[in-house]
Amino acid sequence: MNPLAINTVGDELELSAAYCRAENLGLEFTAFAFPHHLDHDYDSQIERHLRAVGGIKPLLAHGPFFELVVTSHDPAIVEVARRRHSAALAAAIRIGASYYIAHANYLPLIRHTAYRNRWAESTLDFWLPFADEAGRHNMTICFENVWEPGPELQAELITKGNHPHLRASFDNGHTLVDSKIPSDKWIASLGPFLAHCHLHDNSGEMDEHKPVGEGKENWGRLISSIKKYAPGAVLVTESDKLALNKSSIDKLRSLF
Numbered sequence: 297m298n299p300l301a302i303n304t305v306g307d308e309l310e311l312s313a314a315y316c317r318a319e320n321l322g323l324e325f326t327a328f329a330f331p332h333h334l335d336h337d338y339d340s341q342i343e344r345h346l347r348a349v350g351g352i353k354p355l356l357a358h359g360p361f362f363e364l365v366v367t368s369h370d371p372a373i374v375e376v377a378r379r380r381h382s383a384a385l386a387a388a389i390r391i392g393a394s395y396y397i398a399h400a401n402y403l404p405l406i407r408h409t410a411y412r413n414r415w416a417e418s419t420l421d422f423w424l425p426f427a428d429e430a431g432r433h434n435m436t437i438c439f440e441n442v443w444e445p446g447p448e449l450q451a452e453l454i455t456k457g458n459h460p461h462l463r464a465s466f467d468n469g470h471t472l473v474d475s476k477i478p479s480d481k482w483i484a485s486l487g488p489f490l491a492h493c494h495l496h497d498n499s500g501e502m503d504e505h506k507p508v509g510e511g512k513e514n515w516g517r518l519i520s521s522i523k524k525y526a527p528g529a530v531l532v533t534e535s536d537k538l539a540l541n542k543s544s545i546d547k548l549r550s551l552f
Contacts, residue, residue: 300530301356303324303358306536313352315538324395329359329362357395358397359399361399364399365401393435394436399439402449423457423462436461440492441471443474464490466492468494472497472498472500472511480518480521483522484524493522495508495531495534500512507547508544
């Protein structure tokens with residue numbers, strides 16, 4: 297069975313960590329995705345996480361994502377993104393995370409050949425030095441789909457990057473909203489590139505982060521595809537409350 301984990305947001309770090317230890321689950325922490333923690337209580341948050349997460353494996357960190365455009369033509373914008381990810385990655389290393397989740401952030405509304413042609417190259421120019429740093433600490437950076445219409449964009453990054461510490465992350469909730477391709481086909485396409493999944497549910501209209509089984513996802517087909525094509529990927533339930541993640545873990549265990 298794939299390794300299972302939950303995410304934690306806000307004040308539930310300690311409660312979530314205790315649950316993960318009791319249930320032999322991994323934990324994905326998101327504190328360093330938020331500007332406040334990067335700017336105002338960075339060191340204290342690192343210490344808090346170190347106290348909370350002892351004995352939990354795997355540990356995963358979600359990187360910053362608010363309005364960060366690593367492919368911008370403006371070098372000042374790219375530098376802001378670099379500073380944010382540098383701080384978040386350093387925190388993840390100190391805490392002992394094995395995975396760092398980063399949004400791929402392809403913008404399908406930009407319908408211009410030049411943007412599409414340079415997107416992967418610009419993305420990798422930004423991320424390959426981070427992959428080198430991650431590799432020195434036995435960490436893997438995973439590119440997560442957000443608005444991408446299909447899996448070929450992530451596959452292109454992994455193939456062209458050709459780096460042992462760059463892999464793909466699949467978020468099924470994002471595909472329900474922003475892609476016409478069903479989740480099982482995404483997973484089959486990404487196959488061995490896939491190291492991590494965010495699993496949650498929604499109505500197909502908004503990214504609601506509902507528990508597994510409370511939206512329109514076809515979970516039977518999704519799990520079958522994971523078993524066949526990505527049996528080693530870490531599966532992270534991604535709701536905003538521990539109680540909802542507990543529901544998702546119970547559902548996933550029943551499906552497996």
